[in-house]
Amino acid sequence: MTDAGSRTPKVEDALTLQAEEAMTPSPAGAVVMTLADVAVSFSGRTAVRDVTFDVHGGEVTALIGPSGSGKTTLLRALNRMHDAVRTASVTGTVLLGDLDVYAEDTDPTLLRSRVGMVFQRPNPFPTMTIYENAVAGLKFNGVRKKALLDEAAESALIAAALWDSVKDRMNAHASTLSGGEQQRLCIARALAVEPEVLLMDEPTSALDPIATKRIEELVVELKERVTIIIVTHNMQQAMRVSDRCAFLLMGEDKAGELIEYGPTARLFSEPSDPRTLDYVNGRFG
Amino acid sequence: MTTVADAPVDPTVERRRAVQQAATASLRRRRLGSRVALGLCWACLAVAVVPLVAVVAYVVAKGLPAWNLDFFTHSTTPEGIAGGGVWNAIVGTVVITTIAIAVAVPLGLTVGLFLAESDGRPAAALRFTADVMTGIPSITIGIFGYIAIVRNFGYSGLAGSFAIGFVMLPVIVRAGETAFRGVPRSLNEAAMALGARRVVVPTALPGVITGVLLAIARGLGETAPLLLTILGNEYLQWNPTKPMESLPTLIYSYSQQPFADLVQVAWGAALLLVVVVLILSIGSRVLAGRLRKERR
Numbered sequence: 001m002t003d004a005g006s007r008t009p010k011v012e013d014a015l016t017l018q019a020e021e022a023m024t025p026s027p028a029g030a031v032v033m034t035l036a037d038v039a040v041s042f043s044g045r046t047a048v049r050d051v052t053f054d055v056h057g058g059e060v061t062a063l064i065g066p067s068g069s070g071k072t073t074l075l076r077a078l079n080r081m082h083d084a085v086r087t088a089s090v091t092g093t094v095l096l097g098d099l100d101v102y103a104e105d106t107d108p109t110l111l112r113s114r115v116g117m118v119f120q121r122p123n124p125f126p127t128m129t130i131y132e133n134a135v136a137g138l139k140f141n142g143v144r145k146k147a148l149l150d151e152a153a154e155s156a157l158i159a160a161a162l163w164d165s166v167k168d169r170m171n172a173h174a175s176t177l178s179g180g181e182q183q184r185l186c187i188a189r190a191l192a193v194e195p196e197v198l199l200m201d202e203p204t205s206a207l208d209p210i211a212t213k214r215i216e217e218l219v220v221e222l223k224e225r226v227t228i229i230i231v232t233h234n235m236q237q238a239m240r241v242s243d244r245c246a247f248l249l250m251g252e253d254k255a256g257e258l259i260e261y262g263p264t265a266r267l268f269s270e271p272s273d274p275r276t277l278d279y280v281n282g283r284f285g
Numbered sequence: 286m287t288t289v290a291d292a293p294v295d296p297t298v299e300r301r302r303a304v305q306q307a308a309t310a311s312l313r314r315r316r317l318g319s320r321v322a323l324g325l326c327w328a329c330l331a332v333a334v335v336p337l338v339a340v341v342a343y344v345v346a347k348g349l350p351a352w353n354l355d356f357f358t359h360s361t362t363p364e365g366i367a368g369g370g371v372w373n374a375i376v377g378t379v380v381i382t383t384i385a386i387a388v389a390v391p392l393g394l395t396v397g398l399f400l401a402e403s404d405g406r407p408a409a410a411l412r413f414t415a416d417v418m419t420g421i422p423s424i425t426i427g428i429f430g431y432i433a434i435v436r437n438f439g440y441s442g443l444a445g446s447f448a449i450g451f452v453m454l455p456v457i458v459r460a461g462e463t464a465f466r467g468v469p470r471s472l473n474e475a476a477m478a479l480g481a482r483r484v485v486v487p488t489a490l491p492g493v494i495t496g497v498l499l500a501i502a503r504g505l506g507e508t509a510p511l512l513l514t515i516l517g518n519e520y521l522q523w524n525p526t527k528p529m530e531s532l533p534t535l536i537y538s539y540s541q542q543p544f545a546d547l548v549q550v551a552w553g554a555a556l557l558l559v560v561v562v563l564i565l566s567i568g569s570r571v572l573a574g575r576l577r578k579e580r581r
Contacts, residue, residue: 109315110305110308113304138304142307142308142312142315143303143304143308144307148300151300152300194297194301196301
């Protein structure tokens with residue numbers, strides 16, 4: 001908790017700055033997020049460390065590696081999801097543009113409106129209708145204008161390739177959709193807030209191959225609109241959808257480390273680390 | 286970036302601007318709301334905790350002076366005679382509660398298991414009955430014990446066990462059901478796939494133990510059912526077929542006495558009960574926590 005009285009002006013400034021920052025679109029290819037020496041530990045035990053790389057705008061960056069290499073842990077550090085876990089601590093630097101994600105006066109809710117997230121299992125709000133799900137993030141963030149809500153919902157549902165199948169039943173409950181549709185609704189829900197970065201944590205692991213294919217196509221289409229960081233343990237998927245890849249591996253002390261980072265094509269054809277070569281060739285993991 | 290050639294403003298960026306403006310504008314209000322809600326939580330916590338702490342502190346302050354070796358080893362003495370204790374009440378409570386547990390725990394857990402595994406009409410009826418039983422005032426159970434047992438066989442420790450068992454039973458049933466239901470379906474299926482019919486008991490053990498210990502704690506403090514069934518006994522009595530003394534009934538009768546030394550004994554007994562119940566509650570949590578950790 002920050003002390004309200006003494007800190008108010010500072011927080012106010014930081015918020016204004018944060019908002020200004022968010023409204024300025026960054027050119028494609030520019031560095032959108034910077035990770036420097038990022039490490040996450042739980043109750044003092046390191047889960048992932050030594051992660052340093054830049055995320056480029058308008059691209060899909062994949063985090064790959066075997067189970068336990070800390071991909072998901074790392075991903076969740078990027079929008080401060082670990083804040084809710086009492087035992088977790090994140091060190092190092094994460095920048096969103098110029099904003100220090102872990103600075104004391106960075107508001108995590110405002111940050112998360114700029115860095116959206118899609119989870120492993122589709123998790124639409126079960127008591128809400130499709131429309132309510134699509135605009136939920138906007139409402140949480142204080143958007144009240146009906147016109148803006150409707151416009152954003154339509155735009156996000158179109159972008160998530162769900163509009164045609166749900167436009168006539170926007171008031172149906174989200175639970176009436178199939179698994180793949182539910183996941184696309186979750187993507188639409190995240191897109192409606194118009195984040196600059198979208199984090200996807202193995203978004204297809206609970207889906208069948210056809211639904212998976214549609215999500216993958218979606219990911220590639222969406223990168224024009226939002227920078228995507230995707231966790232996957234499926235190397236073919238990483239190859240199909242990503243522009244750059246970060247390969248993580250569990251070290252000897254069970255902590256995940258960044259082994260190699262670079263353009264996907266190079267990482268898969270001529271990696272510089274032999275462990276990357278072994279992994280992408282399917283010799284383990 | 287979006288390549289809308291002739292549109293000067295990208296609608297995505299436009300919306301992003303609007304959302305961020307709304308989010309920033311509402312942040313102050315949302316933070317205030319969050320702070321108010323948190324404050325309310327703390328206030329409610331204080332309201333709940335203050336009386337609890339006050340009661341315990343008061344009982345400790347009043348009861349501790351009564352504690353000495355005689356208090357735990359001697360039976361009650363009439364007013365004015367020093368060296369009186371509550372040994373007879375401790376024996377009574379232990380015997381009565383042990384018998385009640387011996388009957389109520391197996392019965393209650395069996396019913397709980399049935400409720401967890403069955404969804405039919407009989408299960409629904411049983412569950413409803415258990416819920417109603419939880420809500421029955423304990424004096425009613427005392428009257429039931431009086432009519433069913435005392436009127437036919439006279440006052441006795443067993444009649445008390447019968448009544449206390451009735452108080453514990455629904456608690457154990459519902460705790461057991463919750464614990465057994467908490468076993469993940471995947472485990473159940475894994476066991477079934479190996480040829481077992483169902484395997485739920487070991488995984489549910491922490492929950493079961495917690496439930497049983499809490500039921501015991503509940504049974505220990507019940508006064509009304511005992512008042513009408515065990516009569517009370519100023520002398521040491523191990524035989525449960527005879528009238529017995531117990532801690533709650535001793536507290537009830539001695540606290541109404543005009544003699545300071547007897548009231549003092551009642552406070553001491555109250556402290557003893559509070560301590561035992563506290564130990565059981567804390568013990569159940571610690572034990573359950575440890576069992577759960579072992580599994581990981």
